Amino acid sequence: MKHTDTRIKVTKSMFHHALLDILQEKPIDQISVKELVEAAELNRSTFYLHYSSPLDVLKEIENQFVEEKLVKFDSYWTGAMDQGRMAAIISIVLQDKELCRILMSEHGDPQFLISLKHLVKDGVLDGWKRDHPKNFQRKTGVFV
Numbered sequence: 210m211k212h213t214d215t216r217i218k219v220t221k222s223m224f225h226h227a228l229l230d231i232l233q234e235k236p237i238d239q240i241s242v243k244e245l246v247e248a249a250e251l252n253r254s255t256f257y258l259h260y261s262s263p264l265d266v267l268k269e270i271e272n273q274f275v276e277e278k279l280v281k282f283d284s285y286w287t288g289a290m291d292q293g294r295m296a297a298i299i300s301i302v303l304q305d306k307e308l309c310r311i312l313m314s315e316h317g318d319p320q321f322l323i324s325l326k327h328l329v330k331d332g333v334l335d336g337w338k339r340d341h342p343k344n345f346q347r348k349t350g351v352f353v
Contacts, residue, residue, distance in 0.1 A: 221259060221269070223249045228266045229311050236316045237267055264318065271312060271321045275328065278302065 227249035231240050240263040246253050260266050278301055302309055313322050 217259070220251065220255060223251060224256065224260070224266050225270050228263060228270070229308070232267075232311050232314070232316045234316075237264055237318055267318055270308075271318065271324075274305070274308065274312065275325070278305070 224245065227245055228240070231244065231248055242253060242256055242263065245263050245266070246256050249256075260269075311317060313325075
């Protein structure tokens with residue numbers, strides 16, 4: 210596991226929180242570095258040590274969300290996708306519902322929701338392929 214200096218973690222966290230606050234009011238493509246550093250109460254040079262744009266900060270937040278939350282989904286991809294499994298998946302997402310609301314809003318990166326959908330879809334399909342290999346056609350990629 211890569212060790213990150215506590216000061217760097219705190220600095221990045223401040224940029225994350227500032228960006229999420231601003232995203233509640235305006236889209237990512239309208240957020241300037243100046244606005245972000247002022248909201249984080251940090252220097253512009255500090256920002257550029259870690260990021261090149263506010264979108265980079267957003268991408269880092271999205272990646273952390275995927276790494277932390279989708280790892281928990283791994284056990285749900287196998288077997289039938291019944292109501293209990295779906296409820297468990299939804300409860301994992303609801304643990305960070307405010308973050309999800311912001312990331313999936315019209316102010317976030319539209320590509321994130323598309324990527325998330327593909328990750329979930331691929332996870333479900335991989336689980337079905339493992340559990341039902343005889344019922345899955347390789348050529349068409351559909352169940353028979």
